[in-house]
Amino acid sequence: MFFIKGIFAALLLVISFSNACAAPVRFDLYGTVTSILDDDPLHPHPENPFGLIAGDLIKVTATFDGDLIDEEGFSALSFDDNNPDSIDIFITVGNAVYTSDDYDLNAGVPTLWFNDGYFSRLDYSSSDEQFDSYIDGFYGSDFSGEWDYAELTSVPVPAAAWLFGSGLIGLIGVARRKVNV
Numbered sequence: 001m002f003f004i005k006g007i008f009a010a011l012l013l014v015i016s017f018s019n020a021c022a023a024p025v026r027f028d029l030y031g032t033v034t035s036i037l038d039d040d041p042l043h044p045h046p047e048n049p050f051g052l053i054a055g056d057l058i059k060v061t062a063t064f065d066g067d068l069i070d071e072e073g074f075s076a077l078s079f080d081d082n083n084p085d086s087i088d089i090f091i092t093v094g095n096a097v098y099t100s101d102d103y104d105l106n107a108g109v110p111t112l113w114f115n116d117g118y119f120s121r122l123d124y125s126s127s128d129e130q131f132d133s134y135i136d137g138f139y140g141s142d143f144s145g146e147w148d149y150a151e152l153t154s155v156p157v158p159a160a161a162w163l164f165g166s167g168l169i170g171l172i173g174v175a176r177r178k179v180n181v
Contacts, residue, residue, distance in 0.1 A: 024087065024155040025066035027112065029122065030148050031058040037142040049130055050094025052143050060122060062089040062112060063155065071117040080109040091124065093131050093140070098124075119150035 033056045062079065064087055069075045079089040079100035089110050091098040100110055113120040124133045130140055137146045 023066045024063055026153050026155055027060075027062040027064070027119075027150065028153075029060035029062075029119065029150045031060075031138055031145050032056070032148055033058065033143050033145040035144050050096055050140065050143075052094045052140070056094065058138060058145060059092045060089065061092075063087040064112075066152070066154065069114045069117055069152075073116065074120070075114040075117075076111055077114075078109045078111045091126075091131070091133075096131075098126050098131065119147075119152075122147070 033052050033054055036052065036054050064077055064079075068077055077083075089100045089112075091110070098110075111123040113123070121135045122133045122138075124131075126132070132139055137144060139145070
């Protein structure tokens with residue numbers, strides 16, 4: 001009887017754990033620098049703080065609760081300290097990396113928009129006023145570009161969760177064996 005109660009308790013714990021945890025997803029967005037405001041598009045302009053040339057990639061990586069993206073209509077996900085469902089965002093522009101902690105308060109926090117479950121746009125203005133992204137592209141002090149493609153992938157359950165579950169089942173088995181002896 002103790003064994004059945006132990007199994008029931010373990011299942012209840014696993015069910016409550018799975019309902020309490022969000023379905024985290026990783027979002028990757030890639031864009032290509034299409035124009036450099038300079039006479040030589042293959043060499044960075046002296047005013048270009050990122051060292052970008054035409055054809056360079058801009059990458060955005062974010063992690064958040066995938067349940068927040070509606071399959072119908074618009075969804076907006078803001079990356080600020082007041083939103084516990086958005087974990088983090090990293091925007092790599094040449095040799096610079098912007099995070100959710102680095103944004104222009106006047107322009108708002110980094111926000112990903114989705115339409116019918118698909119990426120629509122990234123709204124972002126860096127605090128140093130060197131990089132901005134709106135609607136279908138991005139621009140800087142002497143460059144601009146377009147977003148090429150985005151992908152969403154689910155984040156796998158960490159090995160620690162599986163190890164915890166198997167250890168719990170093992171403890172139940174040891175406790176059962178002690179009761180029978």
